[in-house]
Amino acid sequence: MAEIAIRNIVKTFTDRQRDQDVLAVDNVSLTIRDNDFVCLLGPSGCGKSTLLNMIAGFETPTSGRIEVAGQIVEKPGADRGVVFQQPTLMPWLTVAENVAFHLKLKGLGRAERRAQAQAFIDLVGLTGFEGHYPSELSGGMNQRVGIARALLMNPRVILMDEPFAALDAQTKIEMQEELVRIWERIRCTIVFVTHSVDEALVLGTRIAVMTRRPGRIREAFDFDLPRPRDVTSPAFNDAKRNVLGLIREEATRIRHAA
Amino acid sequence: MQTASERLRAAFFPNLRWVLTKIERIAVPLLLVAVWEAFSRSGALPQALLPPPSAVLHALGDWMFGIDGSAQDYSGTWLRNALASTMRVAAGFAIAAALGIVLGTAIGWSRAIEATVEPTLQMLRPIPPVSWIPLAIIWFGIADRPAIFLVFLGAFFPVLMNTIHGVKAIDRNLIRAGAMMGASERQLLTDIVVPAALPSIFAGLRIAVGSAWMLTVTAEMVAVKSGVGYVLWDSYYFLRYDMVIAAMVSIGLLGFLSDYGIKLLMARVLRWQRTTVRRGA
Numbered sequence: 001m002a003e004i005a006i007r008n009i010v011k012t013f014t015d016r017q018r019d020q021d022v023l024a025v026d027n028v029s030l031t032i033r034d035n036d037f038v039c040l041l042g043p044s045g046c047g048k049s050t051l052l053n054m055i056a057g058f059e060t061p062t063s064g065r066i067e068v069a070g071q072i073v074e075k076p077g078a079d080r081g082v083v084f085q086q087p088t089l090m091p092w093l094t095v096a097e098n099v100a101f102h103l104k105l106k107g108l109g110r111a112e113r114r115a116q117a118q119a120f121i122d123l124v125g126l127t128g129f130e131g132h133y134p135s136e137l138s139g140g141m142n143q144r145v146g147i148a149r150a151l152l153m154n155p156r157v158i159l160m161d162e163p164f165a166a167l168d169a170q171t172k173i174e175m176q177e178e179l180v181r182i183w184e185r186i187r188c189t190i191v192f193v194t195h196s197v198d199e200a201l202v203l204g205t206r207i208a209v210m211t212r213r214p215g216r217i218r219e220a221f222d223f224d225l226p227r228p229r230d231v232t233s234p235a236f237n238d239a240k241r242n243v244l245g246l247i248r249e250e251a252t253r254i255r256h257a258a
Numbered sequence: 259m260q261t262a263s264e265r266l267r268a269a270f271f272p273n274l275r276w277v278l279t280k281i282e283r284i285a286v287p288l289l290l291v292a293v294w295e296a297f298s299r300s301g302a303l304p305q306a307l308l309p310p311p312s313a314v315l316h317a318l319g320d321w322m323f324g325i326d327g328s329a330q331d332y333s334g335t336w337l338r339n340a341l342a343s344t345m346r347v348a349a350g351f352a353i354a355a356a357l358g359i360v361l362g363t364a365i366g367w368s369r370a371i372e373a374t375v376e377p378t379l380q381m382l383r384p385i386p387p388v389s390w391i392p393l394a395i396i397w398f399g400i401a402d403r404p405a406i407f408l409v410f411l412g413a414f415f416p417v418l419m420n421t422i423h424g425v426k427a428i429d430r431n432l433i434r435a436g437a438m439m440g441a442s443e444r445q446l447l448t449d450i451v452v453p454a455a456l457p458s459i460f461a462g463l464r465i466a467v468g469s470a471w472m473l474t475v476t477a478e479m480v481a482v483k484s485g486v487g488y489v490l491w492d493s494y495y496f497l498r499y500d501m502v503i504a505a506m507v508s509i510g511l512l513g514f515l516s517d518y519g520i521k522l523l524m525a526r527v528l529r530w531q532r533t534t535v536r537r538g539a
């Protein structure tokens with residue numbers, strides 16, 4: 001069953017100050033199955049965040065439609081957890097309260113919130129920082145709070161916008177492994193935006209390669225290399241060569257067109 | 259291992275530095291008071307026109323504690339007058355804060371409310387609150403109410419403007435994060451918009467408490483028969499300039515204390531800012 005159906009999405013931003021339209025996403029169609037781990041791979045400014053924001057319900061498409069679990073997306077909702085490109089935490093709340101914010105909105109008491117949040121705080125490796133404020137943590141730690149916050153909602157779909165971009169190499173690898181473990185356990189659908197070929201191939205069961213702006217899907221393919229994935233294995237390198245080839249082809253095409 | 263001299267320095271130097279910074283802070287005010295005392299006693303001006311600090315302190319002491327009756331009618335009445343003024347400030351300020359925060363949030367959040375309400379408020383804003391005094395007197399008579407009304411006018415706009423600014427400056431993604439976690443529009447306002455605007459709201463409250471004292475004193479000079487401002491103006495009629503200055507000092511003290519109170523509240527409520535504040539300070 002199609003968990004997320006993206007049908008002929010076009011997004012134009014109207015720039016009122018400069019009186020011109022920016023075509024950010026150009027006729028994107030993509031079908032994402034239940035329990036897929038999709039990596040949206042594309043260069044900076046190609047419309048990855050814009051596409052993700054439309055799935056989240058933050059932006060409305062100029063034309064086309066997006067369905068999640070058969071429902072047309074009209075507004076944001078707790079069925080779709082979002083991990084933002086910037087951590088986007090409430091600076092006046094502690095780590096524990098940020099993670100449990102969804103429960104507060106549902107009207108749960110403090111003790112209950114605290115108890116439920118703890119498991120997710122432990123999961124992202126922030127045990128001991130429950131009472132800290134975001135301004136007292138590093139960028140990478142804040143990003144992990146954002147991940148815990150999305151996981152706690154137990155959403156059908158998790159949308160992640162380059163969540164590990166700010167992390168150091170070692171923490172990044174740990175977090176990637178942890179994310180795969182979580183995904184295998186809770187069986188949700190993940191759309192993961194990245195511009196790193198390696199990251200996409202380490203994580204994804206399905207890779208969608210986007211073109212430069214205006215963003216289109218250059219190619220989408222299933223990728224079922226068994227886990228744990230060894231980034232130095234021949235199979236991994238074959239896949240990487242293939243993806244890099246797609247990107248290079250695209251670059252040449254643009255150069256020739258210019 | 260510490261050497262003996264290091265231990266000595268550790269034992270004395272922090273205290274020495276502490277004493278030095280204290281001296282640094284009070285040196286200039288002390289000098290000014292000393293110069294004022296000397297000038298006033300030198301006879302360059304008649305002492306009645308510029309009473310020396312010692313005379314002011316004397317008047318203030320009697321006004322506060324009724325020591326020797328030198329403050330005449332006002333001997334021992336300080337607390338009563340200070341309370342009268344403080345009540346007016348508190349009442350006008352509380353109404354202004356409540357209305358300013360609610361209306362400011364609504365204007366900052368909703369385009370429709372902004373379009374319908376804001377132009378009117380912007381037209382009223384440039385009218386100095388003191389120019390409302392005649393209307394305040396004919397509407398509310400001579401008592402607490404015109405004073406509270408003026409205090410409200412003076413305190414309302416700083417709170418309103420700062421709240422609007424705070425609400426408009428919120429990171430759009432913070433609202434999105436709230437909506438993503440299932441917040442209703444009301445929850446967005448109470449749980450995200452207002453807390454996020456609090457630093458800006460507090461900046462407005464601090465300006466507002468300053469205007470509140472300014473307008474209480476003004477109102478008491480013209481429209482009320484009690485309070486520190488009334489004592490100030492009445493003493494002026496009776497040529498008691500020592501009392502005039504004592505009243506000025508009292509107003510300064512009360513204004514300082516109310517600002518300090520807000521600062522304490524702010525430090526509590528904006529506890530989460532402490533690291534950024536420390537870094538910025």
Ligand SMILES: Nc1ncnc2c1ncn2[C@@H]1O[C@H](COP(=O)(O)OP(=O)(O)OP(=O)(O)O)[C@@H](O)[C@H]1O
Nearest residue numbers: 013022024043044045046047048049050051195213
């Ligand atoms: N609110 C907006 N108004 C106008 N133009 C916008 C807006 N948001 C995005 N754009 C434009 O749309 C294009 C795609 O932006 P988007 O943020 O989706 O890129 P991205 O693929 O996420 O890039 P990055 O990897 O750098 O985050 C950009 O060229 C940007 O200029």
Ligand SMILES: [Mg+2]
Nearest residue numbers: 048049085161
């Ligand atoms: Mg982006």
